[in-house]
Amino acid sequence: MKKRYQRLGVMGLAAVMACTGMVLPVLAGQASVAVDENMYVNLDYYGNVDRVNVVKGCDLNGQTTITDYGDYTAVTNMSDYTEPVIEGNKVTWNVSPDYKGRFYYKGELDAKKVALPWNFDVSYKLNGVPKNADELAGASGLIEIHIDAKFNDSAEVNEYYKNNFVLAVAVMLDTNDCYSLEADGAQKQTIGSNSAVVFTALPGEDGDFTVRIGTDSFETSGVFMTMTPLTGSDLEHITDLKDAKDTWKESGDQMHDSMQQMALSVEAMQDGINSLQNGMNSAESARQTWSGAKDSILAGNDRAIETLSAVSDQLEAMIPHIETAKEAADTAHDSLGDIVDTVREMQDPLNKLHSALKGIKSGSEDMAGAVPQLNELMQKIIELDARLQASEQAYVTALPTLLTSTHDLEDDYYLGEDWGMDEVPLENDIQATPDDAESDDTGIATYASGAGTSTAVSAASGVMMSAGELAQNLLVRKQYLEVLASSSNKLASGLSSLLDDVADTAKYTSELTDSLEMLTEDTAALYDSMDSYYPDLQATLDDSEELMNRITEALNTSLSTAAIVQNTLKSSSDNLDAATRDSIRGTLELLDKSLSVLDSTASIRHAGVTMKEAIDKEWDDLDGDTRFLNMDPNAEKVSFTSDENQEPESVQIILRTAEISLDDDDELLDAESEAAGQSPLRRIWNVLVKMWKAFVEIFKNR
Numbered sequence: 001m002k003k004r005y006q007r008l009g010v011m012g013l014a015a016v017m018a019c020t021g022m023v024l025p026v027l028a029g030q031a032s033v034a035v036d037e038n039m040y041v042n043l044d045y046y047g048n049v050d051r052v053n054v055v056k057g058c059d060l061n062g063q064t065t066i067t068d069y070g071d072y073t074a075v076t077n078m079s080d081y082t083e084p085v086i087e088g089n090k091v092t093w094n095v096s097p098d099y100k101g102r103f104y105y106k107g108e109l110d111a112k113k114v115a116l117p118w119n120f121d122v123s124y125k126l127n128g129v130p131k132n133a134d135e136l137a138g139a140s141g142l143i144e145i146h147i148d149a150k151f152n153d154s155a156e157v158n159e160y161y162k163n164n165f166v167l168a169v170a171v172m173l174d175t176n177d178c179y180s181l182e183a184d185g186a187q188k189q190t191i192g193s194n195s196a197v198v199f200t201a202l203p204g205e206d207g208d209f210t211v212r213i214g215t216d217s218f219e220t221s222g223v224f225m226t227m228t229p230l231t232g233s234d235l236e237h238i239t240d241l242k243d244a245k246d247t248w249k250e251s252g253d254q255m256h257d258s259m260q261q262m263a264l265s266v267e268a269m270q271d272g273i274n275s276l277q278n279g280m281n282s283a284e285s286a287r288q289t290w291s292g293a294k295d296s297i298l299a300g301n302d303r304a305i306e307t308l309s310a311v312s313d314q315l316e317a318m319i320p321h322i323e324t325a326k327e328a329a330d331t332a333h334d335s336l337g338d339i340v341d342t343v344r345e346m347q348d349p350l351n352k353l354h355s356a357l358k359g360i361k362s363g364s365e366d367m368a369g370a371v372p373q374l375n376e377l378m379q380k381i382i383e384l385d386a387r388l389q390a391s392e393q394a395y396v397t398a399l400p401t402l403l404t405s406t407h408d409l410e411d412d413y414y415l416g417e418d419w420g421m422d423e424v425p426l427e428n429d430i431q432a433t434p435d436d437a438e439s440d441d442t443g444i445a446t447y448a449s450g451a452g453t454s455t456a457v458s459a460a461s462g463v464m465m466s467a468g469e470l471a472q473n474l475l476v477r478k479q480y481l482e483v484l485a486s487s488s489n490k491l492a493s494g495l496s497s498l499l500d501d502v503a504d505t506a507k508y509t510s511e512l513t514d515s516l517e518m519l520t521e522d523t524a525a526l527y528d529s530m531d532s533y534y535p536d537l538q539a540t541l542d543d544s545e546e547l548m549n550r551i552t553e554a555l556n557t558s559l560s561t562a563a564i565v566q567n568t569l570k571s572s573s574d575n576l577d578a579a580t581r582d583s584i585r586g587t588l589e590l591l592d593k594s595l596s597v598l599d600s601t602a603s604i605r606h607a608g609v610t611m612k613e614a615i616d617k618e619w620d621d622l623d624g625d626t627r628f629l630n631m632d633p634n635a636e637k638v639s640f641t642s643d644e645n646q647e648p649e650s651v652q653i654i655l656r657t658a659e660i661s662l663d664d665d666d667e668l669l670d671a672e673s674e675a676a677g678q679s680p681l682r683r684i685w686n687v688l689v690k691m692w693k694a695f696v697e698i699f700k701n702r
Contacts, residue, residue: 045133047120066093070641078104115156149207180214225655361506
């Protein structure tokens with residue numbers, strides 16, 4: 001192919017791939033030459049090593065001498081015209097002090113002595129039929145390129161390369177010349193009209209990569225491979241990962257055994273959880289019962305509190321009564337003592353009364369014998385009174401004559417004022433006497449006596465009465481005499497009854513006196529008994545009062561507590577009921593889920609065994625099939641040419657198979673091509689600038 005820019009693009013891609021592991025030099029405290037090593041390997045169509053060159057870029061850092069060791073077949077200056085000093089496997093460059101920038105040189109190695117981390121076998125097919133590479137230039141159809149990368153675990157390869165180098169395989173095509181591109185497992189990127197597919201393999205890992213290209217005229221610049229160490233900061237923990245893997249292996253086995261034991265223990269919990277679930281169902285039934293009865297219970301509590309409050313009030317009301325009873329006991333005790341003393345004092349008067357009653361009985365019997373004589377005497381008085389009335393009638397008849405004589409006498413004699421004044425008491429006596437007579441029998445007798453006297457006095461005094469007045473006075477006296485007679489009869493009858501009663505009274509009083517004597521003795525005995533129990537009664541009343549006080553205090557305290565509990569129950573019963581309901585339901589749901597978990601514990605346990613076996617297998621595969629866990633981003637880098645060289649700043653290997661093209665010109669690798677009229681440094685710089693963006697697009701998503 002005569003398109004020079006396309007060839008330069010291919011060379012630039014190789015240079016960019018070489019930069020994937022490049023670390024820019026950093027000035028250290030000690031000035032020394034910093035070296036970056038790139039190994040360029042030319043392969044034939046089928047992946048066999050053809051030529052090997054190592055290009056070293058040096059930062060002089062103020063130094064003018066570069067010392068390098070390697071078994072080179074040829075050494076070429078790529079920066080200026082300074083010639084190397086070769087002494088066996090030692091190469092020395094004496095650079096001019098005026099030289100500025102990086103110093104590049106190339107050393108060619110014997111391809112047969114170079115051992116690479118991977119060996120390659122590349123084969124080709126056209127429409128599914130194997131073909132030789134030299135027959136495919138310009139071919140039309142489906143081209144298949146198969147790259148078989150075998151990890152080289154031989155002792156000829158340095159351990160650093162085997163543990164830290166990562167393989168990248170890339171195929172770049174012009175999309176204008178192909179109509180399909182397929183590469184399973186590859187990262188595909190398009191740069192303008194060019195498409196690139198990139199495969200990767202970890203340290204120790206084999207690669208089996210296939211690219212299928214549909215084209216009308218097949219041409220390819222070759223298959224590019226790079227082997228670079230990963231030195232990014234994100235990979236610094238791989239060493240820790242390896243240590244963690246070993247720890248995981250040991251701890252994972254222990255955890256697996258523990259998890260198995262725990263799973264068995266959890267499975268054994270099923271019966272207990274079933275019992276707990278039944279208990280929670282019973283608790284829910286009890287909660288429903290409480291929820292249905294809580295209103296009645298709270299109402300009953302209210303009534304009980306009210307009743308207890310009434311009892312407390314009643315007990316408080318009884319305390320004064322007990323105190324009163326205590327005082328009454330004192331008073332009763334004292335009064336009973338006084339009664340006993342009084343009764344004892346009454347014994348002598350009662351004896352005397354007994355004797356007096358006997359005399360009264362005897363006297364009443366004597367008086368009963370005199371009553372008939374009194375009645376007989378009263379009859380005689382009545383007869384005499386009848387006679388007196390007859391005489392008075394005669395007197396009344398002769399009275400007018402007497403009045404006439406009296407008037408005549410009045411005319412002859414002067415009557416003084418004193419006589420006129422004497423008439424007033426008589427009239428007053430006559431007017432007042434009936435009222436006094438009606439008062440009682442004694443008053444009547446007194447009046448009768450008084451009336452006679454008054455009449456006699458009036459007569460003696462010479463007071464003159466009219467006949468009417470005299471008749472009136474006689475009628476009044478008659479009435480009094482009749483009343484006197486009736487009263488006398490009644491008095492006689494009453495005296496007779498009285499005498500009978502007095503006799504009975506004397507009899508009963510005598511019996512009463514005997515009873516009183518017995519009562520006196522019994523009262524004295526009662527007092528003695530009560531006096532002996534009085535201290536106990538006082539102590540009982542004191543204890544009863546103290547008991548009432550304490551019961552009242554206890555009831556008041558209980559009432560306060562019960563009121564607090566009742567109010568708390570009222571205010572919290574709904575929330576408590578809801579919380580209990582939700583808790584029980586949540587617990588039941590949790591238990592249901594727990595039973596489901598327990599049902600799946602056996603499966604989890606078996607799955608844990610399977611997972612452990614799978615993880616162990618993956619670890620074993622990762623550790624056995626690859627050397628990923630042996631990667632050490634901080635490991636010391638090893639020079640491609642000799643172990644005597646100092647640690648390079650970066651190392652990478654770039655490989656390319658032979659170009660398949662209709663152009664018969666000889667192929668040149670990046671490190672070999674020189675543009676006419678350009679220095680090697682300028683040529684490399686132009687390639688890097690041109691392909692930088694392509695590099696970013698290809699590798700940014702790896």
